[in-house]
Amino acid sequence: MKIGELAKLTGCSVQTIRYYEKEKLLASKRRSEGNFRLYDQSAVGQLMFIKNCRSLDLALSEVRQLIELNQSPGMHCDDVNKMIDNHIEQVEQRMKELEGLRRHLTSLRDSCSTNRTVEECGILRNLSAKQLENP
Amino acid sequence: MKIGELAKLTGCSVQTIRYYEKEKLLASKRRSEGNFRLYDQSAVGQLMFIKNCRSLDLALSEVRQLIELNQSPGMHCDDVNKMIDNHIEQVEQRMKELEGLRRHLTSLRDSCSTNRTVEECGILRNLSAKQLENP
DNA sequence: CTTGACTCTATAGTTACTATAGAGTTTAAA
DNA sequence: TTTAAACTCTATAGTAACTATAGAGTCAAG
Numbered sequence: 001m002k003i004g005e006l007a008k009l010t011g012c013s014v015q016t017i018r019y020y021e022k023e024k025l026l027a028s029k030r031r032s033e034g035n036f037r038l039y040d041q042s043a044v045g046q047l048m049f050i051k052n053c054r055s056l057d058l059a060l061s062e063v064r065q066l067i068e069l070n071q072s073p074g075m076h077c078d079d080v081n082k083m084i085d086n087h088i089e090q091v092e093q094r095m096k097e098l099e100g101l102r103r104h105l106t107s108l109r110d111s112c113s114t115n116r117t118v119e120e121c122g123i124l125r126n127l128s129a130k131q132l133e134n135p
Numbered sequence: 136m137k138i139g140e141l142a143k144l145t146g147c148s149v150q151t152i153r154y155y156e157k158e159k160l161l162a163s164k165r166r167s168e169g170n171f172r173l174y175d176q177s178a179v180g181q182l183m184f185i186k187n188c189r190s191l192d193l194a195l196s197e198v199r200q201l202i203e204l205n206q207s208p209g210m211h212c213d214d215v216n217k218m219i220d221n222h223i224e225q226v227e228q229r230m231k232e233l234e235g236l237r238r239h240l241t242s243l244r245d246s247c248s249t250n251r252t253v254e255e256c257g258i259l260r261n262l263s264a265k266q267l268e269n270p
Numbered sequence: 271c272t273t274g275a276c277t278c279t280a281t282a283g284t285t286a287c288t289a290t291a292g293a294g295t296t297t298a299a300a
Numbered sequence: 301t302t303t304a305a306a307c308t309c310t311a312t313a314g315t316a317a318c319t320a321t322a323g324a325g326t327c328a329a330g
Contacts, residue, residue: 094233118210195316
C-alpha cells in the first residue's frame with residue numbers, strides 16, 4: 001500500500017509518517033518504480049505502536065528506546081517499567097502544578113468584578129505587583 | 136542599570152530580556168556610548184509584570200495584549216476577565232486530560248511485573264495492540 | 271596594557287509536528 | 301489520446317519560548 005492508505009488506516013497524517021521515517025522510528029524499505037513508498041501490514045502495526053505511545057505522551061526518544069528494546073526479546077524489561085513509572089511521576093507532578101495554577105488564577109479572577117475600567121482592574125493591579133506569591 | 140543587573144533583580148536571564156525586547160514586550164529606549172542597553176526602575180516593574188503573567192502560563196501574545204490594554208486606563212477591563220476565565224478553563228481541561236493519562240499509565244504499569252523479559256512484557260504487548268482504548 | 275567580566279548581534283538548536291513550493295507519477299474521465 | 305485530478309516526492313520554513321553558541325566589541329581593575 002502507498003503512504004496515503006497507511007495514513008488513513010492509522011489516522012496519522014502523511015507528513016507525520018514521513019517525519020517518523022526521517023527520525024528512524026519507522027522503516028520503509030521498498031519503493032515503487034515511480035519512487036513512491038510502499039508498505040505492508042507490519043507497517044500498520046509499527047505505526048500504531050508509535051501512535052499508542054504518543055497518546056500516552058511518551059516522547060519520540062522514548063518510543064525509539066522502546067522499539068529498540070522490542071528488538072531484543074530475551075532482555076529484561078525493567079527499563080520499560082522504569083520509563084512508565086517515571087512518566088507517571090511526571091504526569092502527577094504536572095497535575096500538582098496545574099492545581100496550584102488553577103487556584104492562583106481563580107483567586108486572581110476574584111479580584112476583579114465586571115464593569116470596571118482597566119485602571120481599576122484588580123487583575124491587572126495584581127499582575128503589576130512586584131512579586132506574585134507562589135503557593 | 137545595565138542588562139545584567141536587571142536580570143539579577145528580576146530573576147530573568149539576560150538572553151530572555153533581549154528576547155522580550157525583540158518581541159516588543161519590553162522597550163529599551165536608551166543605550167550607553169558603548170551601545171549597552173540602559174534600564175531604569177520602571178523596567179523592573181515591566182519585566183516583573185511579564186514574569187508574573189508567565190508564571191500563570193499566559194502566552195506571550197496574551198501578555199502583549201495585557202500590556203496594550205494597560206495603556207488605555209479608561210477602557211473596560213472585560214477582555215482581561217475573559218482572558219483569565221478562558222485560561223482557567225484551559226487549565227481545567229488539561230487537568231482532566233492528565234487525569235485520564237494517569238489512569239491509563241497506571242493500568243498499563245499494572246500489566247507488567249518485575250523479572251520479566253521483553254518478550255513477556257505486558258506493557259510492550261499492550262502498546263503493540265492495534266488500538267489502545269481511550270478512556 | 272592586559273586580563274577578565276560584561277555586553278553586543280546574529281544564528282542555530284530545542285519538540286513534534288504542520289504547511290508550503292515546485293516537481294514528478296498515476297489514475298480516471300473526456 | 302489527451303488532460304485533469306489526485307496523489308506522491310524532496311526540501312525548506314514555520315510554530316513557542318526560550319537557550320546556547322560564535323565572534324566581536326566595551327569597560328574596570330590591577
